[in-house]
Amino acid sequence: MRARYVKSGNPAEFLHVLLPFHPRTNVRPPCKKNPFEGMKDADDWAEPKVVEEFVKILEAQNLCPKLVFCRSESRPHSKETDETAQRIDGGFFRRSEAPKDGRPHWELQLVPVEFKNRKDGDKYDPFADGSEGEVYLVDAVLEPQAESRRDVRQQIISYADKVYAMQHRTFVFMLLVMGRRFRLIRWDRSGAIVTNAIDYYENPEPLCDFLWRISYVKHIALGIDPTATRISPGSADYKTMADIAKDTTRDLPYHTRSLPPNYKLPEGCWFKYIREMFAESMKNRDWPCYKLEVAYNGKIYYFLVGRPCFLARGLAGRGTRGYVAYDVANDRLVWLKDTWRASYDLLEKEGDILLRLNNAKLSSDIHVPTLVCHGDVPNQATLTADWWEHKHPILSEVDASRTAPPSDPPRRSSRVTIPMKRGHPEDVEISENQSPNPNFRSDCPLRHHQHYRVVVAEVCMLLKKFTCGRQLVSVVYDCLSTHEQVAAELGLLHRDISDGNILMYPKIEKQETGLSLVWRGYLIDWEAAKPIAPHNACFVVRQPERSGPWHFLSANLINNPSKPVVIADELESLLHVLIYYAIRYLHSSITPDDEVAKFLDATYDSYVVHDGAVHCGERKGSIVADLGKLVLWQPKQSRNVAIVFNSPMDMLISRLLRSFKARYDVMNAEELGVGAAETGVQHLAERLRTHEWMRTALDAAIGDHWNLLDKVGDRVPKGWKCSKRPVPSTTPGRQ
Structure with a gap:
């Protein structure tokens, strides 16, 4: 959600456009006196008292007549429902669905509400309003980076995320109360619109108006x-x-x-x-x-x-x-x-x-x-x-x-x-x-x-359900063959090859011995597919970002986000999927299992930031572009040691990595102005301009002799937490 917040300005504008209300007979009665008169000293109160007194006023003043406010700050859902055990302070519910067990009930909340205290000023305000009269709010101002404020921002993000996860919502309104100030937030899949912080004791009308509107508008207007x-x-x-x-x-x-x-x-x-x-x-x-x-x-x-x-x-x-x-x-x-x-x-x-x-x-x-x-x-x-x-x-x-x-x-x-x-x-x-x-x-x-x-x-069935190394190679082969035909006949590249988009499905096929039920690899999620780029075409960026399969994206595209995707990049993604699943699920020379997890973290969950730009992690780049070998660094020996599976997987991965290293050698030589012939590896790199060579290599490996019991289960220990940099949710700069 970083840099995805937009300042609304005053709540009147927010309500006028985002929560339009035509009262007709449901006119909000005028307030004869300030309904929040008892909250004058709320900035000096601890959070529990802010919640308690605010809820009393909601009920006594009937500020939200058609909905019920239910508290839930003390009892989370079960781990099966919410493994993070989130506990929001409360929310507004339909009267017929108002829970009585003190849990958040994310599946029923109409408008979630979170409370914070202001005993230390804006310490727990996740946003900032900038200078008075400021029109264009810089992201750094709207998103203050003090740890306590970032923590609250992350907290309310997680609350909105839970509502989205358990309901079918087009957007979510949220009320954030801090002492005697409040903000209104509207979340959608693009980001969030945030109002200024308003003192509802000094100016109760905007908050009363919001509460009245959410009570009387149709629920579709609340994002249902x-x-x-x-x-x-x-x-x-x-x-x-x-x-x-x-x-x-x-x-x-x-x-x-x-x-x-x-x-x-x-x-x-x-x-x-x-x-x-x-x-x-x-x-x-x-x-x-x-x-x-x-x-x-x-x-x-x-x-x-x-x-x-x-x-x-x-x-x-x-x-x-x-x-x-x-x-x-x-x-x-x-x-x-x-x-x-x-x-x-x-x-x-x-x-x-x-x-x-x-x-x-x-x-x-x-x-x-x-x-x-x-x-x-x-x-x-x-x-x-x-x-x-x-x-x-x-x-x-x-x-x-x-x-x-x-x-x-x-x-x-x-x-x-x-x-x-x-x-x-x-x-x-x-x-x-x-x-x-x-x-x-x-x-x-x-x-x-x-x-x-x-x-x-x-x-389909998830790729991790493959039964042996031979089947894993076969599934990757099927997806490469599919990709090859689509590229040749329709001129499309998939552009989102990852493990989540390579699945398995049983099919009835005619073979030499007759009909058989066999598992095939399916290449799914073609929404990012795009025509193959003409050689040396000129491109213009036309959207702010695009989602990318970070773990399995080629090192070339991570380091050069402005480059168009070519066949070799797609083939490299398939190779990364093959390596990742072989390391994670097959017997290999890596011991113990936590070393498997560390290797995968370092190779596929890490990245390098240089001059503000995100680059490929050192381990991944080294394997595919520098060494051209699948190796594991051994600190005690101060050297890289080859990772082996004692199966046809060894020869297959070795052959593939040699050609991909050659590709990077050629590209590096071209950048340095060295002639392609001088590199001595041009013929190896040329193999990756089409699918044929890699398809043939996979096919040969499938026909080799395999131990069909080489899968040993998930070698990443249960509950393992990555200690490296978090993977970006999108490929930075990649269009």
Whole structure:
């Protein structure tokens, strides 16, 4: 969330635009006297007393008539529901759902509320307002770096994140009370809009207005997603889900095996592991079940889901959630992805890309998900970036003598957020005379997001479930082969190759011995796919950032974020996935297990900051670009020692690393002005311009002799904490 906060200014502007209210008969009665009269000395009180007295006034003055405020500062949820054991001070709930057990109930909160004391002034205020009359607030001012203030900022971020995780929200309002001051915050997937700190004892109207509005507006105006209907236990939909979760009669075995001639999967059945994943998503009763809508080709499709099987970390960004979902219309279990895609012109939706892949005349060796349906969720887009653009008008468009931005912000109903037309989403090739799209603000550091859902037929298994080293290589081979065909036939590069996007799925295939059920590697999440860049093309950055698979991104792209992605970078990402999973799950010469964890931390979780720019970690860069060998530093011996698996994996990784080192040698030579022929490794580097050589190397390794019992389980100790630098949530500077 760093540098993702936008100053709202006064609360009146915040409420007028973000929480519009047409009272009609629900006119707020005038205050005959200051309702917060008893809070005059609140700046001198400890936090518990601030909470206690504030809550008394809420109830006595009936400031929020239709909602109930419930406290929850002393009792967290179970570790199964919330492993971080977060305890917010309280929140506003519907009267019919107000909890009585003292827990936060993130799944029910409408408006979370946090309290802090002001006995030490602004020590616990996570934000700062800057100088009086200041128009453009510098990020460093809005985000004070004092430790106590950073801690509170992180605390309220985690609270908003929990609400997002357990509910389907388009945005979240939060009330922050500090002594006798308050701030209003509106969180969405772009960032947060924050008001000035207001003394509600001196000026009670803004806070009273906010409390009255949240009480009477429809819940959609508080960010509740109307296309996600909560399923209550005992309802017909819940009974349907429960019946499916325990119905073993429709299970199919999924182990590799030979099948009878002309065998077909029975209608209305699914592989056992898929049903088990669905059942697991319903086990925790604290996590609500939902009926989700997807609008596609003029129809509405409904899907029943429980707890997400995958939940992306972090509040700002795509916020991707993955579900094993029950397809109501077709009586089957499918995979539903709920995400906030980047919303810019010319950015193709993932479902449209999948449809192209599904319809392309490619061989049976291509393994990508089969589209069921997809579509943007109507009228649900972020607006924090819009607010930033309003607060930071382009100077050439306004009178230089003005000292303030336009008085009226872009009017966006809090119930219907309409994304503005955006420019090109990423670095796209442009001609010499072509000007950037005027609707795109390249100076805006925040991204515009649109809520989006896509459903595919295959429910895949995580890569970590591979059974042996040979299968791991086979899965990587399948994904490389798929990538090769898509690049050759459709001219697309995936550009987001990571372990989370390489999965496994059982397929029926005809082989020399007849029909067999075999596991194949599937390359998923094609939303970042983009046409192959012409050689020496000129590019212009067209969005503030893009998510990147940091752990598995090529060293070249990490160190040179302005470069376009080429085939060799994609192949290197596949190599990093192969190395990571071989080290983590296979028997090797690394002992003990904590040395495995340290190696992975140093190689894939670390980075170097130089002159303000983020660069590839030393260990990763050394392995792929400097040494061209898979080695482990041994302090006692003061030297690098080769990591070996005593399997065909050794020769495979060694061959691949030699070619990637050659590629970096050639690039370094070119930067120094040394002719390519002088490097002596040009032919090795040339292998990586296409997929063929690496595909052949993987294929040869698969056909070698393997110990099929070489997988020893997860070698990273349970509860291991990375001691290195935290991995950035996005690839800094990468477009």
